[in-house]
Structures are given as C-alpha cells and as structure tokens.
Amino acid sequence: MLLDAQLRYAGMNQAYLDVTHRTREALLGQPVMQAFDAGPGEEAPENAKQLAASFEKVLTTGQPDHLAVLHYPIPIEQADGTVAYDDRYWSCTHTPIKDAEGRVTHILQHTSDITELERLRRQVGRLRPEDAPSALDSLIGGGMFRRAMSVQADNRRLETERRQLLDMFMQTPGFVAVLNGPQHVIQLHNGAYGQLIGHRDVVGKPIREALPELAGQGYYDFLDEVLATGEPFQGRQSPVQLQQTPNGLLTTRYLNFIYQPIRDDEGQIVGVFVQGHDVTDTVQAAERQKLMIDELNHRVKNTLATVQSIAMQTARSHEDPRSFAETFQSRILSLSHTHDLLTRSHWEGADLREVLEHETTAHGLHRLTLNGPNVALDPAMAVSLGMIFHELATNAAKYGALTPGDGRVLVDWSLADLTDPQLVIFWRETGGPSVAQPERRGFGSRLIERNVRHDLAGTVQMHYRDDGFTAEIAIPLNKEVG
Template identity: 35%
Template sequence: MELRTLVNVMLGSLQPMLIVWGPSQTTLYNDGYAEMCGKRHPAAFGKPFGELWHDIWDQVEPIISAAYAGQGTSMDDIEFVMHRNGVPEETHFAFSYTPVRDPWGTVLGMFCACTEQTSTVAARNAERTLRERFEQVFELSPGGIAMLTGPNHVFEYANEVYYSMIGSGRDIIGKTVAEAVSEVVRQGYIDILDRVYQTGEPFVAKNLRIELNRGTAGEKQDRVIDLAYQPMVEDDGKVIGILVQAIDVTELRAEEEKQAQLSHELGHRLKNQLAMVQAIASQTLRNSTDLASARVRLSDRIAVLSAAHDTILLGGMGASTVTQLVDKMTSLHDDPANPRITVTGTNIKVGSRPSLSLSLILHELATNAVKYGALSLPDGRVNIQWKIAGPKSDRFELIWTETGGPPVQQPEGPGSGLRLINAGLNGTADSTVAFTFQPSGLTFRIDADLQGFQQEH
C-alpha cells in the first residue's frame, strides 16, 4: 500500500524523485531522476541502490543507512565526483532522504526528492572566479581603483593603490565617500559623483588638484590626479554604482614641469651660445689679414668657449666661479713646474653668459702676453687679482698686471682680440674695461655690476 502510494506520487511529479525499497534497497525512480543517472539508466532501474552509485557509495551509504534507521537527512548542497557518463565529473545536489514506515513504525524504505544543482553551482563558481580575477587585475593596476554602490556612493571595494592615495590608515569599506574621505566634499567631488550617478555619463579629467588628509597624522597634502568616474549600469540601463579610477601624477607632473623648464633654459642658452659664436667669428674674420691666421684664431677662441661651457656645466645649475675660469686659463698658458702667473681672489660665482665672456677675455690676455707681453720673456710675470668691490659691495673687479716683459707700447689700432675684450662682459648691465700701457708692463682692469655678473640668463 505504502509503495503504491509513493510510486504514484513519484511518477506524477516533474521533480526528480527516488524510492529505495526493502532490505535489498531496490531502486525505483521517475524520468527526472533518470536524467541524473546518466548512462547508468535504464540498467540501474530495479537494482540495489549501491550498484547505481557504487562510485560514491562511501558518501551515500551513511545517509541511506541513517534513513533505514529512521533518521531523515536534508542537504542544500552536497558535492560528488561521479562517473555516471564514463568520465569523472563534479556534481552538486540538493535533496532530502525521508524514511518510509508502515502503520506499526517499521521502516520499509526511503523516499527522496532531489534537484541537481551542478550547472547552477558551476555558474556561481565561475562568477566568483571571474570576480576574483577582476579583483586581482584591480590589485595589479598601477592606478587606484574603487567601486561605489548606490546613490550615496558607498565603498564596496578599493585596491591597495587607492588606499595609498587617500591614506592607508582609513577604514572605508561600507562607508559613503562623504564619510570616509570627508575632505573631498567641500572640493566638489561628491557633486561630480552625483551627476555621474544621475545622468549615467562618465566623468574623465586630468591634472585635477585635490587636497587629501594623508599619513598617520592625517596631515593635509596637495596632490595632482588623473581621475575617471565610470557609471556601472544594469541590463535595464539603471545606474547601480560608479567605478573610480585615479592615478596620482603629482611627482610626474612636477618632473614634466622641471623638464620643460630645462628645455626652455637649454634653448635659451643655445641661442646665447650661437650668438656669441657668431660674434666671435664675425670679429675674427673681419680683422684677420689672411685666411690661415683667421682659421687658427677662430679655432682657438671656439675651443676656449667650449672649455668655458664645460666649466659652467661642472659648476652646476648653469654657473661657475671666477676661480674655475682662471684655473682653466692657467692650465693652458702656464707651466706648473715653473709658474709665472699668480692669482689672488675669492670664490665668486659667475652667471653663464658672463662666464663665457670672461673666459674669452682671459684667453685673449694670456695669448697676447705669450706672444708680445710679459710671458714672452723668461723673467716675465702676470698677476691676476679679483674681488667684490664698491662702497655697497655691489661691483665685481678684476685686475690683470704684467711685469718683466718687453717695453710696452700702445697699439696703433685695436685688433680683433682687443675688440673682443673691449666688448666687456656679456649679460651684465654695466661693465667697463680699461687698458693702461706703461713701459714697465700692461695693466688691464674690468669692472661690472655684481648682480648682472652673477645672474642666470
């Protein structure tokens, strides 16, 4: 009687159902359960339950034994690795094993209603795996990423870079942006989020200035960020949240500005260099008697210009010192074993343009001293002195004195070297040069405003 009733119920149900009956645990099932048996149907019908599920019997036997002992079992999700189609496959089921008794309470068998959830669990696992992969991608992203949900913009997720940007000590998950990063409210960022959420239109901007309370003490820091707010939209077009992408470009923009300044400075200096080369070439060629001598003098002067430029670079920040320029000249025109040039002066900084002019002037004076002046005779000497002068200590002064050379006579007319020297110090607002031609030796004096002498151009 009991079996007939259960069979009628089982056959009339669309849900997979199973009856295990009698001491031999004979298996009866409907069409829904037959699909779950795979290739073991129809051979399994009417056979012992242990033969149907022999490959998972170690998991099933305790449950069926409990049912025959009068104890029901219900599970929402149990995992088996079955071979029902000849190959191992992971399967998932929800079921209940209910003991079936006769009127006197004796267990006659077991009735089971079940549902296979393999595809549902697989889809859920795939979704979880995909989410984990997305989170891994987000964590590996060089920029900060956060997910906000709802109209109040509640933090659902944030990667480590985002935490680092806003201050790693903050607790933001489950809080609104206004609560977790309150300083952005007065800066208008909540208004931007509201517009994105309401309109579904993304917001993308570069080089945004933002003030953040960062660090353990929450100190205020001004940062520069590239920012994108992308609406997250459901299939029906409804916005459910916002994906935040942010990159802190503070150091990058500062470096770009520095490079732009350096490029501008380089271009400016190159123009100055070319102008000086042009002036030197024009003056040398105009006052030379023949091409061979012009070539030699032009080559020498450009070499001095190059050496002076190297000195400027070694000085750093486009500047050098008078000591460096004088030492460069003496290394070319004096003998360390028998020095005949003495120098006295303080370590005064020189701007780039005056540096080049002073190097050329010193070279011209030394060249003339070797050819015609004090250094042309064994006992000749040159003394160079420089200092900061003037009542207000706002002038640069250098004096070149020659002694022990041949008698000096004032030249009949200025050659190219004297013209170059008389041009003074390029880049200064007020500079004068003066020659004194005495029989005992030449004296040269140069005087310039200290501010122009040291200023970068």
C-alpha cells in the same frame, strides 16, 4: 557547538557530544580542525578544506554561511585503542556572533545529521527504474540532493571567482575605488588608490569627508554629474591637489582617470567606479624636456650670435686670411672650452677658478698665481668671463708678461658688499716687457669691454703701465645674465 575567533571550541550541547563520542573536557579549547581531520580517503582533504573555508568566510564577511551537504566522518576510538571512522553526512549552518563594535567573536555551528537520508538516496539509486517509487526518487534519489549539491558547488565556484576578481581588483597597478550612493561613500579601494591619498582610513566615509581638500577642484561636481546623467567622465593629465601626509602641505599630482556609473539589476545608477593612473612623472618629464629644448634653443642662438660677432670683429682686425684663421680658431676654441666645462655640470654653472684655469692653462700654470674664494658662476656668466680671460691671456702672451721670459700674471678676486654681492677681479702682469697704450683699440679690448658692460652689467678699467698691464673688473652677482 560554539567556536571562538581562533576556531577553538568554546562550547557544545549534549547532542553534539553524543554524535562525536567526545567529552566536553576533551574538546574545550581545542582547534576544531585538529580535533576532526575528515578521516581517510581521497575526498578527505577537500572536505576539510570546504569546512575551513566556510568558517573563514564567516570571520571575514560577518555573514552566515551554509553547507548543504558536508561529507565528514567521525573518528571513534575502539576498545583495542584503534580508531575507526563512522561515515557521516551533515547539513551545516555557521552563524557569526558579534560584539558591540561589530567584530566577529564566535561562530555558532548548527548541524543536522543527514546520513540516513544520504544512505536512503543511495539505495534508491541502486533500484531498477521500474522498481523505484517515482516520488521518492524525485525527492531523495534525484531531486533534493542533486539540487543541494549543485547549488553548493555553484556557490563554491562563484566564491572562488569572486575572490579571484577581488584579488585582481586589489592588485591592479592603476588606482581603483568603488563609491556608493549620492554621497559617494568609499566602499572599497586598492593599494594604488591608498598610496595616492596618503594611506588614509577612508573606507565607509563619504568622499567629501574622506578627501576634504578636493573642495573647489571640481572633482565632487564630476562625480555628481556621473551619478545624475549616467554618462562616464574622463580626465587626462588633470592636476589635483592632495594632502598625502597628515597635516602636510598639498601636493600637486596629475591623473589620467575615468568615472563610470555602476548600475543595479534594474538599471538604476547606484554608484561610481573610479579607475585611473598617476601620470605625474610623465607630465613632469615632458615639462622638463620642453624646458630643456627651450633652453637649448636659447643657448644655440646666443652661441651663434657670439660666433658671428667674433667672426666679424676678427675679420675687421685681420686682413690676412691666415692671421684671421688662427685668431678666429683660438677664440672659438676658448668658447668651446668653456662649454665643455659647463657640460660637465649639466649646464648648471661653473666655479670661477675652474674657468680661469681652463682659459690660461695653455700658457703654463706655473706662471700664473690665482688667489680668491670659491665663486659659483651661472652658465651665461661663465661663458662671458671665459672669453674675457682668453683675451687677457692671449694679449699677455703676445705683448705682456706671458711672452718668453720670467713674467708672471697675478689674478686676485674677492666678494664685496654681501647685501648686494659684487665680484671684483684684479688682473695684474709683472716681470714682462713694458707696455704702452695702444694707438687703436683692437677687437680683444672691445670684446672685454662689451662683455663686461653689456653682458655682465659691470665695469672694467684697463691700465697700460711700464711695469705691466692691469685690469680691474667689477660685476654684480645677482643680475640675470642672458
């Protein structure tokens, strides 16, 4: 009889109709597993499962399958409408029929009714040993059937184990692939390998055709070497350029992998087994960690140098230990405030207005007017400007507009020359006591000038006038500040 790919009857000969007691019209188009259900009994579900598995194997592999012995009763409707089962044994061959593209479109089942042979085997099995003909017992009772049943059981066991092994192969978290022959034709790969290469249709293609972007990266040579020498090749954190999207740019991935030779029964090398893991995330995390450690070391050195400079300059300006301690502590706190501000942004930078507010809030924001656009500062620039604003605010609180009274501080800033951006900050004090040019430059003035000119590569002009102190600072925004 003939089944289509959905296991529905497409045709049968008269012998099949005679043995099943059915008509052609009753069977055509009917699913075979519904037309015959293997009957009652404990063995029935397993018998039906065995038959269905054979059909599925033919559809999946495109290869014939054989059932040496299949116990499958035939239901026969009686005159009174009841159904009786005619106990039958069969030997079956299932052969695929394919179209021009190689797809299985039908299954041809050829069966031999071996029921009488099975009954004879059972009769022989019931004879006493001295009464049983030894040749017949060897042929029917003990030999042929037992061998056929044993081979069939082994085949089913091996098929189950093969499927389990294939499932494990396909579901392993690492990528795996089987490459065949000197051209390294990709015979099989799992989902992780498909994800790595961008889910391309590569099965049946040589590696050089399937993954042409590997040319010049050494991987073809590694495979050739394994095939030629029989020695495995192992790579650790090896960079590879892959095109993971159609017509997309090459992406760098890092792989731990091993190429192992595959040998046939005679020991000849016939292919390469590829197995590995994509460790890109691990490699990139290690690189980020190293970068962060290097950056941390750089920042700590800079901070320690700044603290050392503050300590030395403050000591020069304050002979009294108590005065030194107060001034030094305030400057270290200023540095700490700016670091706190940068920590909130994971040291990616800070906004100019935030830095100004952070360094002047202790003097009362109602006495300060801040006016200007949002300006993003990198970490080094934020630290330097934070210390500058701290010194300006401290001097204003000691001698200028932020002393007790009605004085105010106006801070305006703007961006000039957008092709080569410059940040211009204008600090102006008003309403406070008159100020005069100091007889000597204190540490605060030196710190401001040093930070602007040395650290920020800018310029600063400070004026002490009767109507209040002013400072104009201009710094470039495109300079690397270290």
